[in-house]
Amino acid sequence: MSFELMSNLVAVFFTMCIFSFLYKDNPFYQMAEQLLVGISLGYGLVFTYERVFIPYVYQPIVLKHNWVLIFPAILGMLYLFRFSRKLSWLSRYPIAFSMMAVGAGVPMGIHAGILVQMRQAMVPLETTNLVLIFLGTIAVLLYFFFSKAHTGVYGKFVNVGKWYMMIGFGASFGLTVMARISLLIGRIQFLVDVFGFIK
């Protein structure tokens, strides 16, 4: 048995373990599920060590003697006090340090989430499609405005927003299903190739 075939058989075994869940929850699926979490975590640890810890903590402090970086390293270690009952408050310091960046979220959020969208929405209504997009955007926004009762003519207009959203959700659903189907085809193709049914 060649090394490549053995590697493929290992992949086939784990693929079948996961697919076995389609029949019902079983020990093979449970085993593969836990193994997947463990392997992903181990992979994440190794890459965090190699790509983050070594270049941004170890090398600057130990090799370049940039001693100031000992402080953020200690700050990071305070995360681990989350598990202590008496000293868990210390973990608030690194959390607060990372939460500082929320300040940038205000102007950048206004720009990316609101201004850019509004600029794209406020174009000359030259075609029917542009009118439909404009009306749909307004209707969807008003659908989530609950300070005015959704009744009468206003309620009927707001209801249009719901129909727009249903079409949007349907389109997203269709695209997601197709993405999953293509993954499924890829896995089945892999199994077929390994077993040599085609070629």
Add this chain to the structure above:
Amino acid sequence: MKKTIPLLIVIVGGFIWVLWAFSPHYYIQEDFYNKFYLPWSYASSPFAMLLGIMSLFMMHTAKIRRKAPKWQFSYFFFAGFVITSVAGFGWGTQKGGPLMWIFENTQMPMSATMFSLLAFYMASAAYKAFRARSPEATVLLVAAVVVMLAQVPIGVKMSKHLPAISQWILDVPNLASKRGIALGVGLGGVATSLKILLGIERSYLGGGD
């Protein structure tokens, strides 16, 4: 000390970040952002990973100790973690090494299969939506079916107009609904950021004193 100082760090630091977004000044862009915040956040971030690992370790250890339902499978978690870590730390992360072999022949096929399983569950969700027989569910399903059929050869064979209709759905009603939702999300995000910045929202500090 326990809550006030972290809160002050967020408020004062948050306003410096607001300044960073507006001011091109050297002190803000170079001294604060490049020389202080970036190296400090990189140097503190690996320990957050350690926190996650410790949390999972404690959860599985407690599960084994208490002999909770399906506790035996927690050993597979430890086995996967230890073997992958030893492979990575012992032989490096280069292609062709044990770590990448594990990644390519176990992690990647398992995660791809896990996601492909969702195709079956989404199909069953669509069936349930169809059974609901409400006009909204029907519109959702019709839009989904049109978009799906337009992407496969059989759809084009059924009607040559299907790709154009699908594209119109994506470009017009879908765009309008996504834009409306994006505006709502943007407004909500900014409001939440402001609440955190002004110290009104404090749930990220956790409970206790």
